[in-house]
Amino acid sequence: MDESARETRVEWREWGQDAFDAADARNQPVLLSLSATWCSHCHEMDRETYDEPRIAANVNDGFVPVRVDVDRHPRVRDRYNMGGFPSTVFLTPAGEVLTGAGYLGVDGMRQVLDSVREMWDGKGASAGRVPRALQGTDTPAGELTPDIESNLVGQLAAAYDEQAGGWGEAEKFPMPRTIEFALKREREQALRSLNAVSANLLDDYEGGFFRFAGNPDWTDVHYEKVLDTNAALVRAFANAYLLTGKEELRQPAAKTVDYLTTTLWTGEAFAGSQAAGEGRDYYTAEASDRSDAPAPPVDETVFADWNALAVDALLTYHGYTDDEGARRYAERALSHLVDDLVDDGVVTHYRTDEEVGASGLLVDHARVVGALTRARQVLGPDALEDDSALDTAQAVADHAIETLRSGQSFVDGPRAGVGLLDRPLRPLDGNVEFADALLDLAVLTGEERYREMARDTLAAFAGAADRFGVRIAAYGSAVSRLLNEPLVIAVTADPVSDLHRAALRMADHEKVVVPATEGYAEPDAAYVVRGAETSEPATTPEELGRRVSELAR
Numbered sequence: 001m002d003e004s005a006r007e008t009r010v011e012w013r014e015w016g017q018d019a020f021d022a023a024d025a026r027n028q029p030v031l032l033s034l035s036a037t038w039c040s041h042c043h044e045m046d047r048e049t050y051d052e053p054r055i056a057a058n059v060n061d062g063f064v065p066v067r068v069d070v071d072r073h074p075r076v077r078d079r080y081n082m083g084g085f086p087s088t089v090f091l092t093p094a095g096e097v098l099t100g101a102g103y104l105g106v107d108g109m110r111q112v113l114d115s116v117r118e119m120w121d122g123k124g125a126s127a128g129r130v131p132r133a134l135q136g137t138d139t140p141a142g143e144l145t146p147d148i149e150s151n152l153v154g155q156l157a158a159a160y161d162e163q164a165g166g167w168g169e170a171e172k173f174p175m176p177r178t179i180e181f182a183l184k185r186e187r188e189q190a191l192r193s194l195n196a197v198s199a200n201l202l203d204d205y206e207g208g209f210f211r212f213a214g215n216p217d218w219t220d221v222h223y224e225k226v227l228d229t230n231a232a233l234v235r236a237f238a239n240a241y242l243l244t245g246k247e248e249l250r251q252p253a254a255k256t257v258d259y260l261t262t263t264l265w266t267g268e269a270f271a272g273s274q275a276a277g278e279g280r281d282y283y284t285a286e287a288s289d290r291s292d293a294p295a296p297p298v299d300e301t302v303f304a305d306w307n308a309l310a311v312d313a314l315l316t317y318h319g320y321t322d323d324e325g326a327r328r329y330a331e332r333a334l335s336h337l338v339d340d341l342v343d344d345g346v347v348t349h350y351r352t353d354e355e356v357g358a359s360g361l362l363v364d365h366a367r368v369v370g371a372l373t374r375a376r377q378v379l380g381p382d383a384l385e386d387d388s389a390l391d392t393a394q395a396v397a398d399h400a401i402e403t404l405r406s407g408q409s410f411v412d413g414p415r416a417g418v419g420l421l422d423r424p425l426r427p428l429d430g431n432v433e434f435a436d437a438l439l440d441l442a443v444l445t446g447e448e449r450y451r452e453m454a455r456d457t458l459a460a461f462a463g464a465a466d467r468f469g470v471r472i473a474a475y476g477s478a479v480s481r482l483l484n485e486p487l488v489i490a491v492t493a494d495p496v497s498d499l500h501r502a503a504l505r506m507a508d509h510e511k512v513v514v515p516a517t518e519g520y521a522e523p524d525a526a527y528v529v530r531g532a533e534t535s536e537p538a539t540t541p542e543e544l545g546r547r548v549s550e551l552a553r
Helices: 003-007 017-026 040-050 053-062 074-080 106-127 146-159 176-185 187-201 227-244 247-260 304-321 324-341 362-379 389-404 428-445 448-459 462-467 470-484 498-504 541-552
Strands: 030-035 064-069 087-091 097-101 488-491 512-514 526-530
Touching: 003 040, 017 030, 017 064, 030 040, 030 074, 040 053, 040 106, 053 106, 074 087, 087 106, 097 106, 146 176, 146 462, 146 470, 176 187, 176 227, 176 470, 187 227, 187 247, 227 247, 227 304, 247 304, 247 324, 304 324, 304 362, 304 498, 324 362, 362 389, 362 428, 362 512, 389 428, 428 448, 428 470, 428 512, 448 470, 462 470, 488 498, 498 512, 498 526, 498 541, 526 541
Parallel strands: 030 064, 488 512
Antiparallel strands: 030 087, 087 097, 488 526
């Protein structure tokens, strides 16, 4: 259970059948609190609201209170999130939603408790509803056309903040995947946004990026540091450095690699997050003053999806810079990930001494495949000591295809569990990440079935593509790579050769590099491939650059 749950007077229960059975037996609603170890507002609500004696007594007597850590239970999070954390959600004993809110102070909570109690007394379980995303099984299928990419480019222009950088008119999230889409299509927007992220969200003293800013001008910084955001930003800054060669874009990535490999390093892999602690008082202090204060706590849980993203990011950075520290930590984390959290193609979300997380989640499988295919590109066929990275990637992908594919798209996990977990949820972002990983896997294995699977998955959502906003810009990248064929550089030379290093540094971060490849006549050479076209062999980095330019025209 979330450690913060023990700091309140509320008698929290674990998410599970026992809690819902108790609600049914007592004919009471469930009060579901979605929280996170890194979430400062969650801890504040615990101190100010759930620890207030009369509120706690009301909750304990009239409801079945359940606390869920959103990082450990992403499927619960995605079904019941009220727009941020904390989320305060009232459910029927069957898991249907009565009502919900975000942060509630004492007065607000008292009013909501009375309102829900009145609703329950008047209508009972019939007042519950199933969220729209869980009501049907069909996705808005359509045709994949170049208009999808151009429409999303238009969305970038419409949502871009010319004054402050970034996209949107409210709070500012760093949006690294949107930045990566923009790097090839609206580069100036991407670079200005990265500069804004670096200037406002980077911890200059200890490294690492804060989670977001509450205001459109990047003020009201929220000081949590979460692994997935930091890993994704390492990759985004590294890709910007690849395209520009600017040192000011490499340095934020380097500082964040240092943060990941020190503060968030558990000895085996990367910890999930670092809380905000005292927030502004700590993070705005001078470095000398910080040394006298305890560092904010770290949640050392090793999550499969976030660690896979970190491996991908560190190997990307190593491929462009030859940073050996990034490579060593990525290899160690990948080995731990495969040894501890992957078993015969099945990925487990996390594993601690006390508990084991859910297995077979779409996002875990998508990102593990992404990490393994990146390892094959950067480190070569021997990326894993005891196993083939490609064989493992195929096993992980095939398990997801076999167990999570429903129709033309993928559900987020096994259709089982209490509450609404047995209802299918087809997350667009998870489907896009998996489709993108399958495109790389198709190139690296030569198996067309992965490409066709990616095509079907992307087409399953194409009917709504004109309504996608900038947060889903990665969909445009995946569609573009599918329709235009990714740029492939096949290197017959060994990994870490000059040709391999040059291939990794060709200025297209959506390319696929295949070192130590077979089937080409010329040894110690590189071939540029796009669709049915294959270049003449290149035997020097300079010649390879010319071949890429010729085929990219």
